[in-house]
Amino acid sequence: MDTYAKRLHNPFNGVLQVVANEQIRALSFNGVDWELQFKCTTPRGIGYARIGRWERSAGFKPFPLDPSIDRSAVEAAHGVIVAALETAQVPLPQDDYYEFWLLEDRTRQPLALLASCRQPQEMRQATIHPAWKCISASQLELDNTPEEARRGLPPLSYRLEQQVKYCAGQNPQAQWFLRAADGTGQALNAAGEGVSDVLAASHFPPLLLRETWAKVAEQDLCARYLQRLAPRLLTLQALSLESRERVEQLASRYAQEVAAHFHLYPAIADTQRMTALRVEARLRSACL
Numbered sequence: 001m002d003t004y005a006k007r008l009h010n011p012f013n014g015v016l017q018v019v020a021n022e023q024i025r026a027l028s029f030n031g032v033d034w035e036l037q038f039k040c041t042t043p044r045g046i047g048y049a050r051i052g053r054w055e056r057s058a059g060f061k062p063f064p065l066d067p068s069i070d071r072s073a074v075e076a077a078h079g080v081i082v083a084a085l086e087t088a089q090v091p092l093p094q095d096d097y098y099e100f101w102l103l104e105d106r107t108r109q110p111l112a113l114l115a116s117c118r119q120p121q122e123m124r125q126a127t128i129h130p131a132w133k134c135i136s137a138s139q140l141e142l143d144n145t146p147e148e149a150r151r152g153l154p155p156l157s158y159r160l161e162q163q164v165k166y167c168a169g170q171n172p173q174a175q176w177f178l179r180a181a182d183g184t185g186q187a188l189n190a191a192g193e194g195v196s197d198v199l200a201a202s203h204f205p206p207l208l209l210r211e212t213w214a215k216v217a218e219q220d221l222c223a224r225y226l227q228r229l230a231p232r233l234l235t236l237q238a239l240s241l242e243s244r245e246r247v248e249q250l251a252s253r254y255a256q257e258v259a260a261h262f263h264l265y266p267a268i269a270d271t272q273r274m275t276a277l278r279v280e281a282r283l284r285s286a287c288l
Contacts, residue, residue, distance in 0.1 A: 001084045005092040007236070009115050011133045012208050015235045015264060017092050019084050024077040026054065031090035031264050036060075036081060038074050051078060054085055091264045094237040097179045098123045098188075102132050104210070105169025110185075110199070112164055113208040114174055120192035123176055130174040132164045132209070134225060142228045160221045164209070179204070183238070206243045207233055226250065231257035237266045245269035255280040 017028040026034040037048035052062040096116035104111040112132040134157035177185035183201025230251035259281035
């Protein structure tokens with residue numbers, strides 16, 4: 001049984017937990033509710049059919065099956081994967097070490113992460129447009145300031161996307177890298193072979209987007225977006241202790257989201273702070 005976690009891009013929106021074998025897979029965005037999918041032949045070729053949901057406290061709840069799907073095969077497969085889910089411990093290990101980075105136009109250094117994958121064949125099969133995206137401001141509940149609203153400015157997410165687009169230049173370029181355990185990255189060609197010197201870990205933004213900008217307004221846009229995203233960024237397993245400490249501070253404004261994602265955090269930098277946030281979240285929920 002293969003068990004792993006994969007970052008969700010573009011835009012980054014957390015980490016997908018996966019338990020799978022050749023016949024069936026279980027997917028979860030929160031590590032609690034799992035959707036089971038059975039590999040089968042569809043009119044479009046080989047694909048996956050949704051066969052049910054599993055949650056530890058409620059067990060397996062099947063969906064109606066398409067008559068063309070072999071019920072006995074599904075029943076045999078789902079029993080195996082449910083047994084695996086009962087012993088799986090989230091967060092599962094993130095091993096999507098192949099990373100596709102949008103490059104800054106002038107320096108050709110990593111600017112924003114567009115995609116990641118676990119196997120070199122996934123990298124070779126991918127067709128990815130070199131354009132970075134934000135989660136929409138409405139989905140994040142990230143409003144413009146009163147001054148921005150008075151001036152009639154577009155939503156923050158749109159302005160940040162345009163800022164990154166401008167930095168990438170008129171002919172945006174992107175590059176695959178294979179990241180090592182120490183954070184260094186080897187640039188790869190289409191065949192998955194190294195093509196240049198290895199970049200130091202410091203060249204790769206730890207929060208998946210460059211944080212240093214020339215103008216105060218640009219810096220502010222980026223900082224506000226990453227702060228709002230902080231509870232989800234804490235699910236990243238490659239964060240250094242220093243970066244995790246910083247992101248925990250950023251996330252302290254969003255106690256309920258921290259509590260919701262807490263079981264997916266691979267490490268804690270400040271136990272006292274995170275415990276206080278979870279207590280705050282429980283008190284807030286009790287008042288609703």
